[in-house]
Structures are given as structure tokens and as C-alpha cells.
Amino acid sequence: MLKKSNKYISPNYGNRPENTIIDTIVIHYTEMLDDISAINRLCDVEAEVSSHYLVSKKGEIFCLVPDHLRAWHAGPSCWRGKENVNNYSIGIELDNNGREPFSAALMNSLIKLCHELMEEHPIDKFNIVGHSDIIPSRKFDPGRLFNWQILAENGIGVFLKETEEVKMPDITITQEMLSSYGYKIEITGILDQSTEDVMRAFNEHFNPTCLKIWNEKSQGILQALLMLR
Numbered sequence: 001m002l003k004k005s006n007k008y009i010s011p012n013y014g015n016r017p018e019n020t021i022i023d024t025i026v027i028h029y030t031e032m033l034d035d036i037s038a039i040n041r042l043c044d045v046e047a048e049v050s051s052h053y054l055v056s057k058k059g060e061i062f063c064l065v066p067d068h069l070r071a072w073h074a075g076p077s078c079w080r081g082k083e084n085v086n087n088y089s090i091g092i093e094l095d096n097n098g099r100e101p102f103s104a105a106l107m108n109s110l111i112k113l114c115h116e117l118m119e120e121h122p123i124d125k126f127n128i129v130g131h132s133d134i135i136p137s138r139k140f141d142p143g144r145l146f147n148w149q150i151l152a153e154n155g156i157g158v159f160l161k162e163t164e165e166v167k168m169p170d171i172t173i174t175q176e177m178l179s180s181y182g183y184k185i186e187i188t189g190i191l192d193q194s195t196e197d198v199m200r201a202f203n204e205h206f207n208p209t210c211l212k213i214w215n216e217k218s219q220g221i222l223q224a225l226l227m228l229r
Contacts, residue, residue, distance in 0.1 A: 001116075002061065002112050002113060002116050003061070004053070004061045004062070004063045004113075005060060005061065005062045005063065006062075006063055007062065008039050008043055008062055008064055009043070009064060009065075010042050010043045010050040010051075010064040010065050010071070011043065011045045012042070012043075012044075012045065012047070012048055012049060012050035012065075012071070012072050013050055013065045013069040013070055013071050013072065014069070014070045014072075015069065015070060016068065016069065016070045016087055016088070017087055020087055020088050021088060021121075021122060022067065022088055022089065022090060022121040022122075022123070023088055023089075023121065023122055023123055023124060023127055024079060024085060024088055024089035024090070024123065024127040024128075024129065025089065025090050025092060025114060025117060025123055025127065025128045025129070026073060026074055026085060026089050026090070026091050026092070026129055026130070026131055026134060027092050027094065027110075027128070027129070027130050027131070027141075027142050027146070028051065028073060028091065028092065028093045028094065028130075028131045028141045028142060029093070029094050029095075029096040029097070029098050029141040029142045029143060029146070030054070030093050030094065030095055030096060030097070031096075031097055031098045031141065032095075032097065033097070034057075034095065035054060035056040035057065035060070035062075035095040038054060038093060038095060039054060039062060039064070042054065042064055042093065043064065048072060049072050049073065050064055050065050050071045050072045050073060050091075051064060051065065051071050051073040051091035051092060051093040052064065052065045052066070052067060052071045052073075052090045052091050052092065053090070053091070053092045053093065053113060054092075054093040054094075054095065055092065055093070055094050055095060055106050055109050055110050055113065056095045056106065057095045057096075057103045057105065057106050058103075058105055058106075059103075059105030059106055059108060059109040060109070061109055061113055067090060067117075067120070067121070070086050070087060071086065071090075071091050072086060073086065073089075073091030073093070073131075074086045074089060074091065074131070074134060074135070075135060075138075075139075076135065077134040077135045078134060078184035079127070079129060079133065079134045079182050079183075079184075080126075080127070080182040081182075085134050090117055090121070090123075092110065092113065092114075094106060094110065094142060094146075096142070096145075098140070098141060098143055098145075099145075100145070101145055102142075102145065102146060102147065107147060107150060110151075111150075111151065111154045111156060114128065114151070114156045115154075115155070115156070118155075118156070125152075125155070125156065125157055125158055126157075126158060126182065126229065128151070128156055128157035128158075129157075129182075129205075130142050130143075130146070130201075130204070130205055132200075132201040132204055132205070133182070133183065133201055133202075133205055136183065136184075136197040136198045136200065136201035136202075137193075137194065137197045139201075140204065143204060144204050144208040145208075148205060148206070149161065158225065158228065159206065160206065160221055160224055160225065163217065163220040163221045163223075163224045164220050164224075165215075165216035165217050165219070165220045166216060166219050166220045166223055167216065167219075168214075168216060168219055169219070170189070171189055171190065171191050171195070172187060172188075172189040174214070174219065174222070175187045175188065175189070175195060177222050177223070177226060178198055178199075178202065178222065180226060180229075181222065181225055181226060181229075183198045183201070183202065184198075185198045191213075196213050199213050199214045199218070200213065202218065202222065203218055206218075206221045206222075206225070207221055
């Protein structure tokens, strides 16, 4: 059993809907000064936010809300056609300000924690996502500095190291493909702000070196991911 601290308990939680199956992990960064500052906020009843776990830079794992309860980490969200991601997910906050590399100790503990959660719950690798994946219009965490590749190499989530670039299809087709993968996106045939937000979130997860909204490599990665499903 992985060592976890129960030193801090958040009051910010509720019951999950009856017969809920926990099948998703959402990864966040705290965007705060340090782990104690983040814990204080996640345990502040007035803040009305929480997560199930927080992993510190030193690799300490703090359990703030038990798995069977509904933590308040996702907000208005959607993944793979299911709204209200809080209902069926585990939220993990990482002690990181969003502008720095994630420490090796933190990543090592995160990998161990995810392995344990995947053993305890039926969590599909395609359902291990970032906060920005489920709310692309408002959230950016865990950001371009987060190493999704090392998680995938340890059997957690999905990341493709090498893919072919493909020609850019009509925007409608790309929207349909993004929707099929799991993102909430309207099929408008227009490169609108909502579509740009989803494309940005996709690149932050799967093509972090891309500084454009979308490119041929992004399209190739999306196509390859759909073939894995």
C-alpha cells in the first residue's frame, strides 16, 4: 500500500451520485507558492474547492478527500460525452506554480499513485486527463511543462512519441475528430474561439512544442490517437 498522509482533511466534498463508477483521473497543478499554501486553500471551507490528493515537490502524497466522495476540483466540465466530471473522477493536485518543471520526486509519486488508483478503480488509459482537457475554455493545467510522455511510458494515460504529419482536412472534420476523442466541441465548420481553445488544450497535452493553434503534426497525432481507440 502506497504511503499517504491523512494529516489534512478538506471539508469541501459531497456524495457521488448513486452507483457511480470512478473511471477518470484529472491532473491539476496548484499554481501556488508551495504545498502548504495549496493545502490551506483546498481545506478552506470558503474557497469551495478541493481535490482527493495533493502531491508535493518532495513526493509526499496528501489525501484530502476519500476516493468514494465527490471532491470539487473539476468545475463545469465534460469528457467523452459525460458532463460533471467531478461526479466520476479522482482529482490530483500537483505542487507546481505552472511555470516550473515538475520535480522528479513528485512525478515518481504521481506514477505510483496512479498505478494504485488504476488497480482500485476501472480507469481506462484514455480517461487520465488534464484539467485543460475537460475545461479547455478556462483551464491550462497541468500545462506544457508536464511530462505526459513519462506517464505513458509507465502505463498511465496516452502520449505518442512519433507520428506522421498529415494534410489538414476541412475544419469540420477536425472538430468531429476532436469530439470523437473526448473533447466537448461543437461541430460548426468554423474556426471559432471554442475550437481554438480545444486545439490549444490538445496541443498542451499531446504536442507541447507546437506554438501554433494547430499544425500538421497535431492533426497526425489526433488521427493516430483515434486509431488506438
